[in-house]
Amino acid sequence: AQTVTQSQPEMSVQEAETVTLSCTYDTSESNYYLFWYKQPPSRQMILVIRQEAYKQQNATENRFSVNFQKAAKSFSLKISDSQLGDTAMYFCAFRPRFGNEKLTFGTGTRLTIIP
């Protein structure tokens, strides 16, 4: 069984600053996917970024990037030039590459961007 740990229940940062959300996971799988999801207040959960474990290059999506350390089983999310719209719950999630498409989620980090 896999576990996903997010050790920061809450974080806050000033607008325009950079913030990093941490995520660690435990698995015996060698091929898998990792995801960061964003859940804005009272709005739908959406995918922010995903990483394929067999790719060494860290994924980036505009202001969002990840630091994927496979040996350390670490998958942090960096948000650059943070904006008020980045205020949300952020969930890290894991899925094995093969098999069904079930996700294992962490407990989430509530991020607040301060004007």
Next chain:
Amino acid sequence: DVKVTQSSRYLVKRTGEKVFLECVQDMDHENMFWYRQDPGLGLRLIYFSYDVKMKEKGDIPEGYSVSREKKERFSLILESASTNQTSMYLCASSSGSGGKETQYFGPGTRLLVL
């Protein structure tokens, strides 16, 4: 864009009532999922379905059942609601094609059981 809709945003029920939560997706996805979301616990999988009439238990199936009679619709049933089932319920779907395909979520139903 994938659209996943849930029948209610907010629901208030009494202890012992039978509760139906409905989820519909419009992208012909094979897989559908029901989660509950609680503060400090993240999302926990209740049930999922990988085909019509097929279902598998997730991590916390006790007190719940599901139904999938049509591909686009996945229902979560609380046979006899209890106060500890007060929670946010999220439905999701995914294509079933594997690979790096992700799940798409509905807006959630916030259920209060009195």
